[in-house]
Amino acid sequence: xxxxxxxxxxxxxxxxxxxxxxxxxxxxxxxxxxxxxxxxxxxxxxxxxxxxxxxxxxxxxxxxxxxxxxxxxxxxxxxxxxxxxxxxxxxxxxxxxxxxxxxxxxxxxxxxxxxxxxxxxxxxxxxxxxxxxxxxxxxxxxxxxxxxxxxxxxxxxxxxxxxxxxxxxxxxxxxxxxxxxxxxxxxxxxxxxxxxxxxxxxxxxxxxxxxxxxxxxxxxxxxxxxxxxxxxxxxxxxxxxxxxxxxxxxxxxxxxxxxxxxxxxxxxxxxxxxxxxxxxxxxxxxxxxxxxxxxxxxxxxxxxxxxxxxxxxxxxxxxx
Amino acid sequence: xxxxxxxxxxxxxxxxxxxxxxxxxxxxxxxxxxxxxxxxxxxxxxxxxxxxxxxxxxxxxxxxxxxxxxxxxxxxxxxxxxxxxxxxxxxxxxxxxxxxxxxxxxxxxxxxxxxxxxxxxxxxxxxxxxxxxxxxxxxxxxxxxxxxxxxxxxxxxxxxxxxxxxxxxxxxxxxxxxxxxxxxxxxxxxxxxxxxxxxxxxxxxxxxxxxxxxxxxxxxxxxxxxxxxxxxxx
Amino acid sequence: xxxxxxxxxxxxxxxxxxxxxxxxxxxxxxxxxxxxxxxxxxxxxxxxxxxxxxxxxxxxxxxxxxxxxxxxxxxxxxxxxxxxxxxxxxxxxxxxxxxxxxxxxxxxxxxxxxxxxxxxxxxxxxxxxxxxxxxxxxxxxxxxxxxxxxxxxxxxxxxxxxxxxxxxxxxxxxxxxxxxxxxxxxxxxxxxxxxxxxxxxxxxxxxxxxxxxxxxxxxxxxxxxxxxxxxxxxxxxxxxxxxxxxxxxxxxxxxxxxxxxxxxxxxxxxxxxxxxxxxxxxxxxxxxxxxx
Numbered sequence: 001x002x003x004x005x006x007x008x009x010x011x012x013x014x015x016x017x018x019x020x021x022x023x024x025x026x027x028x029x030x031x032x033x034x035x036x037x038x039x040x041x042x043x044x045x046x047x048x049x050x051x052x053x054x055x056x057x058x059x060x061x062x063x064x065x066x067x068x069x070x071x072x073x074x075x076x077x078x079x080x081x082x083x084x085x086x087x088x089x090x091x092x093x094x095x096x097x098x099x100x101x102x103x104x105x106x107x108x109x110x111x112x113x114x115x116x117x118x119x120x121x122x123x124x125x126x127x128x129x130x131x132x133x134x135x136x137x138x139x140x141x142x143x144x145x146x147x148x149x150x151x152x153x154x155x156x157x158x159x160x161x162x163x164x165x166x167x168x169x170x171x172x173x174x175x176x177x178x179x180x181x182x183x184x185x186x187x188x189x190x191x192x193x194x195x196x197x198x199x200x201x202x203x204x205x206x207x208x209x210x211x212x213x214x215x216x217x218x219x220x221x222x223x224x225x226x227x228x229x230x231x232x233x234x235x236x237x238x239x240x241x242x243x244x245x246x247x248x249x250x251x252x253x254x255x256x257x258x259x260x261x262x263x264x265x266x267x268x269x270x271x272x273x274x275x276x277x278x279x280x281x282x283x284x285x286x287x288x289x290x291x292x293x294x295x296x297x298x299x300x301x302x303x304x305x306x307x308x309x310x311x312x313x314x315x316x317x318x319x320x
Numbered sequence: 321x322x323x324x325x326x327x328x329x330x331x332x333x334x335x336x337x338x339x340x341x342x343x344x345x346x347x348x349x350x351x352x353x354x355x356x357x358x359x360x361x362x363x364x365x366x367x368x369x370x371x372x373x374x375x376x377x378x379x380x381x382x383x384x385x386x387x388x389x390x391x392x393x394x395x396x397x398x399x400x401x402x403x404x405x406x407x408x409x410x411x412x413x414x415x416x417x418x419x420x421x422x423x424x425x426x427x428x429x430x431x432x433x434x435x436x437x438x439x440x441x442x443x444x445x446x447x448x449x450x451x452x453x454x455x456x457x458x459x460x461x462x463x464x465x466x467x468x469x470x471x472x473x474x475x476x477x478x479x480x481x482x483x484x485x486x487x488x489x490x491x492x493x494x495x496x497x498x499x500x501x502x503x504x505x506x507x508x509x510x511x512x513x514x515x516x517x518x519x520x521x522x523x524x525x526x527x528x529x530x531x532x533x534x535x536x537x538x539x540x541x542x543x544x545x546x547x548x549x550x551x552x553x554x
Numbered sequence: 555x556x557x558x559x560x561x562x563x564x565x566x567x568x569x570x571x572x573x574x575x576x577x578x579x580x581x582x583x584x585x586x587x588x589x590x591x592x593x594x595x596x597x598x599x600x601x602x603x604x605x606x607x608x609x610x611x612x613x614x615x616x617x618x619x620x621x622x623x624x625x626x627x628x629x630x631x632x633x634x635x636x637x638x639x640x641x642x643x644x645x646x647x648x649x650x651x652x653x654x655x656x657x658x659x660x661x662x663x664x665x666x667x668x669x670x671x672x673x674x675x676x677x678x679x680x681x682x683x684x685x686x687x688x689x690x691x692x693x694x695x696x697x698x699x700x701x702x703x704x705x706x707x708x709x710x711x712x713x714x715x716x717x718x719x720x721x722x723x724x725x726x727x728x729x730x731x732x733x734x735x736x737x738x739x740x741x742x743x744x745x746x747x748x749x750x751x752x753x754x755x756x757x758x759x760x761x762x763x764x765x766x767x768x769x770x771x772x773x774x775x776x777x778x779x780x781x782x783x784x785x786x787x788x789x790x791x792x793x794x795x796x797x798x799x800x801x802x803x804x805x806x807x808x809x810x811x812x813x814x815x816x817x818x819x820x821x822x823x824x825x826x827x828x829x830x831x832x833x834x835x836x837x838x839x840x841x842x843x844x845x846x
Contacts, residue, residue, distance in 0.1 A: 110583070195412050202427040202472070297658045
């Protein structure tokens with residue numbers, strides 16, 4: 001594994017810029033930036049199974065939802081704070097993903113789509129049927145994070161220091177994922193994506209590899225969910241709906257599959273657009289997204305990053 | 321006395337009602353190069369897939385490296401030292417040549433030091449190691465298939481028509497490469513008799529799912545049954 | 555006891571309706587090898603088209619039964635034609651990349667559902683064409699629901715005749731068995747794709763019209779039933795048509811049975827878990843022969 005200095009430098013620069021955001025932005029844009037980071041982590045985790053391993057999961061909402069509810073229930077009924085709820089959410093999501101993965105990866109690539117979609121309905125219904133715990137459609141209301149930094153505190157409308165917590169966790173998760181996809185495991189996963197029977201013939205236990213990728217990916221989604229619960233003051237069973245999983249697909253596809261920056265970028269662009277077009281957004285949002293998706297699938301299956309690299313190649317040819 | 325590396329007994333594979341492989345016994349010895357020939361539809365590729373584990377036999381047993389591997393999935397057989405190539409080049413299209421070899425290397429349990437660059441040179445892929453497999457020419461793809469198998473240092477190498485679609489210079493390269501191999505037993509399915517007679521020490525002939533004949537190249541050439549199958553038009 | 559009978563009858567009726575939806579989904583999968591995520595939206599379109607056609611016919615004719623029969627024929631036809639059109643224009647170019655085609659069907663779902671959401675204000679009701687109930691073991695049960703199950707079976711019979719007694723059916727089965735071979739012997743595979751897709755979504759639309767009198771007709775009505783059809787299709791065995799019917803009945807009967815003792819939503823979750831357990835025992839489906 002080799003990490004290029006140039007990339008390390010770029011990562012540090014972006015991290016520093018993001019860390020300076022609280023002093024540059026007002027509470028409202030800061031809140032949006034925080035949401036982009038959280039949902040970006042969700043999309044990156046999704047891309048570990050979709051872009052790197054080649055399996056389309058419509059069930060990642062389950063792990064986001066479990067992460068969120070695991071953390072929230074820990075705050076409400078167990079031990080409040082930060083570390084305990086985060087750990088609870090992460091472990092709950094990763095454990096359930098490991099369990100469901102046992103079945104999902106054994107049903108073939110089309111079966112995988114179906115099984116994961118069904119799990120999102122299952123957990124949605126289960127969450128609805130335990131209204132006493134989950135609050136159903138109305139959800140649960142949580143108090144802001146008890147985080148104070150030199151008189152600076154987190155509220156429901158102003159993320160404050162909670163933003164830095166999110167940035168830290170997402171940054172570390174990004175680094176871990178970045179390292180993961182560059183280890184032998186990452187290469188093995190890409191082999192599974194490209195040609196599973198060939199990978200088997202080389203000696204890879206592809207079922208185990210897919211299972212591992214799914215469990216890790218579920219863990220990442222759960223981490224994002226736990227961060228969401230910690231910072232959002234409100235969560236509901238709607239988080240389990242399979243359309244939430246589909247959001248990760250949309251963002252990832254737009255940004256560029258098979259990368260980590262792509263999903264993050266896609267999420268950012270989408271949240272920015274949603275703020276900018278909020279008027280049209282109310283009624284037309286799904287239609288616009290649908291049309292855009294059709295165009296992407298038809299003309300730019302590699303997403304924005306693919307487009308950027310195409311443009312780069314094009315311009316370099318013209319400069320010479 | 322050479323040691324036995326693979327022994328198949330009474331292998332049967334049916335597709336619907338067709339017996340693609342119908343009671344095949346086969347023994348391979350370490351270090352030998354064996355050719356498997358026969359008319360189209362004789363069951364050669366099916367036999368290879370049974371040996372490598374892509375297919376499960378309906379009857380019979382397979383022992384490899386003194387283990388009964390009949391029920392083993394393909395990846396466990398590969399880890400024990402069985403490598404194969406595919407009739408239609410089966411690669412990872414968006415991965416580079418170098419990544420293919422890394423992937424092959426890390427999947428095999430071989431403790432020998434990596435010889436990736438030697439294999440690359442051997443297969444004439446040295447200057448293409450950053451190219452994606454999907455962008456390679458047909459011939460280079462076949463060579464990459466072989467290179468992946470070679471870096472794994474297998475005990476047994478199953479080659480399914482490695483020369484198919486190669487130009488004459490490319491297949492000459494392939495013959496040089498294979499005849500220079502020291503170590504693995506090789507079972508090579510091939511239609512090009514030129515290649516077969518120059519490489520193989522022994523030849524096994526399959527016809528309609530069964531073993532028709534086995535022997536040295538001159539013996540096979542003289543065998544009336546083989547002549548019947550190839551010349552008589554079945 | 556009456557409660558048990560009532561719930562099992564409901565399960566039976568809904569089982570046939572779900573089977574009809576799942577058959578369409580499975581047919582499309584079997585021949586085109588794509589999972590049509592928009593399938594639930596076509597079910598919804600069928601119900602909405604049925605509602606709209608009934609509204610138009612009211613001005614012309616008072617014979618509601620006849621109007622309903624007409625809607626039941628015309629709505630699936632229209633939806634089927636739309637499906638063919640969409641398959642030709644939007645899904646066709648991405649045949650080579652199954653995942654992109656599946657994503658395109660998801661895009662269709664968003665467009666169709668939100669489009670209807672904008673045009674259709676709120677949930678609508680459709681009056682059943684046959685009123686009244688009948689006695690079954692001392693329980694009074696709405697006649698229309700039994701008719702619904704019967705009509706679903708009727709549509710399945712038509713499907714069976716199409717698949718096994720016509721040249722089109724023979725071709726479709728040939729593509730299902732071996733696409734390369736079908737292409738090699740010169741079958742018009744692109745046409746078969748379009749027709750099968752149209753037929754598949756028409757079945758969902760037929761189920762939409764049939765169930766319109768017993769559920770609220772609204773844009774989001776296909777969301778949950780889509781996933782249930784997914785479950786049915788995979789437990790029955792991907793591409794296996796009779797398997798889907800059996801799995802649909804099994805699922806709905808289990809759900810009905812659980813509903814006797816618990817809240818409907820919990821019963822449905824439990825029925826899904828039950829199906830999941832079956833799948834765990836047989837990951838290729840109860841009658842699955844396909845590995846993809």
